[in-house]
Amino acid sequence: MDVRLTIDGHEAKAPKDMSLLDVVRRVGGEIPALCHHEGIAPIAACRLCLVEVRRPGRGEAVLTTSCDYPVSEGLEVVTASPRIRRHRAMNLQLLLPYAPDAPALHEIAESLGVTAPLFAPVTGAPLPGCILCELCVRVCAALGYHALAAIGRGDHKRVGPPFGRSVATACVGCGACHEVCPTGCIAMEDTATTRRIWGRELELFTCRRCGKPFTTVAHRTVMVARGDIPAESCDLCETCRSRDYARRLAPVR
Amino acid sequence: MTARLAGPRALTRYREALTRARDPGRRVVSVCVGTGCRANGAREVYAALRAQAEKHGVACEEQSRATGCLGFCQCGPLLSVAPEGIVYQHVRVADVPEIVERTLLGGETVERLLYVDPATGRPCRTEEEIPFYHRQQRVLLRDNALLDPTSIDDYIALGGYSALCRAFEMGPVAVLEEVKRSGLRGRGGAGFPTGRKWEACRDAAGDLRYVVCNADEGDPGAFMDDALLEGDPHSVLEGMIIGAFAIGAREGYVYVRQEYPVAVERITRAIDQARDLGLLGESVLGSDLSFDVRVSRGGGAFVCGEASAMMASLEGRRGVPRRRIIHLSERGLWGRPTNLNNVETWANVPQIVLRGADWFRSMGTERSTGTKIFSLVGKVNDTGLVEVPMGATLRDIIFGIGGGIPGGKGFKAVQTGGPSGGCLPAEKLDTPVDFDTLVAEGSMMGSGGMIVMDEDTCMVDVARYFLRFLASESCGNCTSCREGLWRLRDLLGDIAEGRGTRDTIALIEELADTVKATSLCALGTSAVNPVLSTLRHFRDEYLAHVDDKRCPAAVCKALITFSIDPDACNGCTLCAARCPQGAISGEKRQPHTIAPELCIKCGICRDVCPRDAVRVH
Numbered sequence: 001m002d003v004r005l006t007i008d009g010h011e012a013k014a015p016k017d018m019s020l021l022d023v024v025r026r027v028g029g030e031i032p033a034l035c036h037h038e039g040i041a042p043i044a045a046c047r048l049c050l051v052e053v054r055r056p057g058r059g060e061a062v063l064t065t066s067c068d069y070p071v072s073e074g075l076e077v078v079t080a081s082p083r084i085r086r087h088r089a090m091n092l093q094l095l096l097p098y099a100p101d102a103p104a105l106h107e108i109a110e111s112l113g114v115t116a117p118l119f120a121p122v123t124g125a126p127l128p129g130c131i132l133c134e135l136c137v138r139v140c141a142a143l144g145y146h147a148l149a150a151i152g153r154g155d156h157k158r159v160g161p162p163f164g165r166s167v168a169t170a171c172v173g174c175g176a177c178h179e180v181c182p183t184g185c186i187a188m189e190d191t192a193t194t195r196r197i198w199g200r201e202l203e204l205f206t207c208r209r210c211g212k213p214f215t216t217v218a219h220r221t222v223m224v225a226r227g228d229i230p231a232e233s234c235d236l237c238e239t240c241r242s243r244d245y246a247r248r249l250a251p252v253r
Numbered sequence: 254m255t256a257r258l259a260g261p262r263a264l265t266r267y268r269e270a271l272t273r274a275r276d277p278g279r280r281v282v283s284v285c286v287g288t289g290c291r292a293n294g295a296r297e298v299y300a301a302l303r304a305q306a307e308k309h310g311v312a313c314e315e316q317s318r319a320t321g322c323l324g325f326c327q328c329g330p331l332l333s334v335a336p337e338g339i340v341y342q343h344v345r346v347a348d349v350p351e352i353v354e355r356t357l358l359g360g361e362t363v364e365r366l367l368y369v370d371p372a373t374g375r376p377c378r379t380e381e382e383i384p385f386y387h388r389q390q391r392v393l394l395r396d397n398a399l400l401d402p403t404s405i406d407d408y409i410a411l412g413g414y415s416a417l418c419r420a421f422e423m424g425p426v427a428v429l430e431e432v433k434r435s436g437l438r439g440r441g442g443a444g445f446p447t448g449r450k451w452e453a454c455r456d457a458a459g460d461l462r463y464v465v466c467n468a469d470e471g472d473p474g475a476f477m478d479d480a481l482l483e484g485d486p487h488s489v490l491e492g493m494i495i496g497a498f499a500i501g502a503r504e505g506y507v508y509v510r511q512e513y514p515v516a517v518e519r520i521t522r523a524i525d526q527a528r529d530l531g532l533l534g535e536s537v538l539g540s541d542l543s544f545d546v547r548v549s550r551g552g553g554a555f556v557c558g559e560a561s562a563m564m565a566s567l568e569g570r571r572g573v574p575r576r577r578i579i580h581l582s583e584r585g586l587w588g589r590p591t592n593l594n595n596v597e598t599w600a601n602v603p604q605i606v607l608r609g610a611d612w613f614r615s616m617g618t619e620r621s622t623g624t625k626i627f628s629l630v631g632k633v634n635d636t637g638l639v640e641v642p643m644g645a646t647l648r649d650i651i652f653g654i655g656g657g658i659p660g661g662k663g664f665k666a667v668q669t670g671g672p673s674g675g676c677l678p679a680e681k682l683d684t685p686v687d688f689d690t691l692v693a694e695g696s697m698m699g700s701g702g703m704i705v706m707d708e709d710t711c712m713v714d715v716a717r718y719f720l721r722f723l724a725s726e727s728c729g730n731c732t733s734c735r736e737g738l739w740r741l742r743d744l745l746g747d748i749a750e751g752r753g754t755r756d757t758i759a760l761i762e763e764l765a766d767t768v769k770a771t772s773l774c775a776l777g778t779s780a781v782n783p784v785l786s787t788l789r790h791f792r793d794e795y796l797a798h799v800d801d802k803r804c805p806a807a808v809c810k811a812l813i814t815f816s817i818d819p820d821a822c823n824g825c826t827l828c829a830a831r832c833p834q835g836a837i838s839g840e841k842r843q844p845h846t847i848a849p850e851l852c853i854k855c856g857i858c859r860d861v862c863p864r865d866a867v868r869v870h
């Protein structure tokens with residue numbers, strides 16, 4: 001079911017309960033966000049995607065995060081007011097010391113007119129560069145591996161292998177966390193034959209056709225076992241797999 | 254095991270049999286073995302009492318009981334003797350033989366064990382004579398003294414579970430209306446009207462509903478809920494059964510913190526006893542109601558007391574709050590309609606059903622009805638649990654019941670509402686304690702913590718202390734709360750350590766504003782209360798720290814210096830002998846001096862000086 005809402009005065013339509021952040025982005029609006037991924041349930045951690053919303057018949061506009069806000073009929077949304085920008089800027093200031101060099105943060109700083117950091121860089125963080133968006137933990141869980149976890153709370157919170165272990169024993173080395181991390185702080189190093197990630201050293205698997213290593217043996221084994229794609233495709237790198245598909249499509253054409 | 258009671262009439266007969274067997278005039282000795290008294294050896298006192306009584310051939314099984322907290326923990330271990338109502342305080346094992354011989358056998362009072370009213374110097378023989386008690390209105394805590402919390406028979410003999418029978422007579426709709434009309438508001442912090450919450454849950458779509466009791470009690474120093482669960486567990490359970498009946502729930506949970514092993518044991522036992530008697534399980538008391546309760550232990554994170562975090566924890570997930578667009582009443586535990594209430598909220602329910610909404614409304618104020626239990630701690634003469642009607646003033650509680658500030662010191666502030674409550678100054682002592690007034694004053698009711706501070710307290714230091722707790726108890730989800738709180742803590746540290754400027758205060762205010770406005774749950778949004786309320790009511794003290802680098806209360810070590818007043822010092826050399834730094838020098842019978850570069854401000858010299866010659870500025 002679609003609902004109608006207004007975003008900065010412009011009317012828009014969207015499926016009921018869709019994330020307000022996604023809706024705004026779909027109509028071309030811009031809202032800073034560091035912990036959001038369209039395919040993963042929101043946790044609203046970064047507190048940057050702030051907007052003001054007013055529900056019909058509900059008086060004043062309230063400040064809220066948009067990534068975890070489901071849209072409803074008649075919603076009035078403001079995506080940038082002085083209040084919104086001021087609070088976004090402060091929350092960004094709180095994250096900057098952890099990843100002072102991350103382009104994703106710089107981009108947001110620029111859009112908010114934040115020029116000078118309020119606080120000095122934090123040194124000695126358990127995972128330098130991490131801003132605790134938990135995207136890595138969530139993407140890993142969504143893929144069914146649960147190799148990572150958020151550990152501890154308060155100013156001791158961190159992400160990493162569960163139970164504070166130094167090695168993520170359930171990690172298959174698929175690299176999804178590395179891919180999704182907004183600050184690029186998850187180290188993943190490939191040598192000719194192995195991949196190092198989260199304290200593991202995993203043997204690489206080479207494409208049966210072109211001979212290029214494209215994932216780990218462990219990841220390929222899981223792909224075969226799950227059977228989401230035909231077993232023989234699991235042995236091909238992405239390029240060769242596409243070619244393979246294209247070739248197989250040929251007779252129909 | 255006793256047979257299940259077939260219906261309300263069977264319960265009445267069961268109660269009659271109990272009361273017939275018990276002589277109302279018999280002598281019963283109660284020893285409080287609540288948390289406070291236990292820490293002072295109450296269990297040993299109780300064991301000694303039974304041994305002594307046995308020696309003298311007094312049938313102690315019948316005549317002595319170990320009870321839950323009686324509130325006056327300050328004077329524990331407490332021992333009381335019925336029917337006379339004599340109360341003995343600070344009872345030691347060594348006092349037991351005398352009590353047995355003189356009071357139990359001889360019928361006399363042991364004068365030296367009585368509480369002495371400091372105002373009049375008169376010994377108080379009974380509870381009614383002790384000012385701490387006679388200014389209270391004890392509705393929920395009253396029975397703690399009268400029952401052995403491990404005995405369902407004690408509870409039933411006192412009329413327990415008759416509220417449930419009354420509820421069955423009224424029917425679920427009328428019960429809910431009565432609770433609504435009573436004006437009862439949640440005792441866990443937010444003060445949400447209980448009846449409305451029940452109604453939302455009852456009316457939510459779905460066939461399986463839950464009722465949950467929040468016994469996480471994470472506020473440091475608070476023990477209201479602990480005292481109820483330990484001291485009168487069946488009252489909480491009866492409230493839950495009535496709630497389940499009104500809402501239509503089939504299952505219930507009690508979420509208790511792991512650090513309360515005795516409360517866990519008591520409520521677990523109470524549940525088993527109730528089940529054995531047919532007060533839980535299929536067809537409760539022969540009615541159509543089928544309801545059972547399980548106990549779940551929380552790991553002790555403060556944030557797990559927050560409703561949505563608790564649901565996650567109950568489901569076996571990490572206790573992290575999540576946004577609730579759809580209320581828990583509609584989609585709570587495992588996505589089903591769930592009604593969560595605090596321990597004390599549940600304990601009020603049987604009373605309301607039994608005595609009626611009008612009776613309940615007759616206590617308290619228009620918008621905050623009934624009584625409230627507070628845990629009164631800090632710099633106050635009589636600490637403990639106090640139960641007063643809502644709307645009692647802070648002055649009534651701190652001075653009337655608590656007996657004021659010890660050592661003739663001045664009152665400075667009181668913090669209400671747990672770690673994230675606000676601090677109110679002396680000018681606010683006549684504030685009536687109810688949900689709305691406290692919030693309007695920048696504090697909150699919370700679950701009933703009340704910490705009194707005297708003139709020797711530095712409010713910057715206090716704010717920093719609470720921020721330290723909150724920064725480590727934040728679940729760590731939100732940037733604003735996780736990062737904001739430790740930053741605030743450190744900025745307060747800057748001020749306390751002499752590095753602060755007016756800019757520091759401005760930054761604190763700006764940052765606190767964002768933490769409050771943008772954090773997800775009430776931990777974050779209320780955590781700035783200690784800072785903002787002290788800035789509001791004690792701004793001068795902050796300014797003294799940043800402008801004059803001075804701590805008016807002489808607490809912040811970086812901002813104080815110790816010196817010896819040459820006119821007061823008679824050169825006794827005590828301080829010089831005790832200074833761990835060897836910072837004090839001087840000839841015998843000559844004024845001494847402190848070398849500031851060596852002094853570590855430990856304060857030992859001030860403590861040992863017999864002439865009060867050590868000055869702190």
Ligand SMILES: Cc1cc2nc3c(=O)[nH]c(=O)nc-3n(C[C@H](O)[C@H](O)[C@H](O)COP(=O)(O)O)c2cc1C
Pocket residue numbers: 438439440441442443444445447467468469470471472555556557558559560561593594595596598599700774775776
């Ligand atoms: C950080 C935090 C901690 C809380 N801790 C408790 C608690 O220990 N006990 C409690 O009953 N409510 C606690 N609450 C309030 C609960 O979220 C909830 O409002 C309450 O249990 C509802 O019951 P009531 O309506 O009977 O008060 C806490 C709330 C927050 C935000």
Ligand code: SF4
Pocket residue numbers: 127129130131132133134135136137159177180181182183184185186
């Ligand atoms: S490692 Fe990257 S993805 Fe994971 S929580 Fe930290 S910033 Fe987010």
Ligand code: SF4
Pocket residue numbers: 815831832833834835836837847851852853854855856857858859
């Ligand atoms: S404060 Fe401590 S170190 Fe300083 S003079 Fe007194 S005793 Fe010595």
Ligand code: FES
Pocket residue numbers: 032033034035036043044045046047048049065066067068
């Ligand atoms: S994107 Fe919404 S809080 Fe991070």
Ligand code: FES
Pocket residue numbers: 285286287288289290291321322323324325326327329330331637
């Ligand atoms: S524990 Fe005994 S009076 Fe509180």
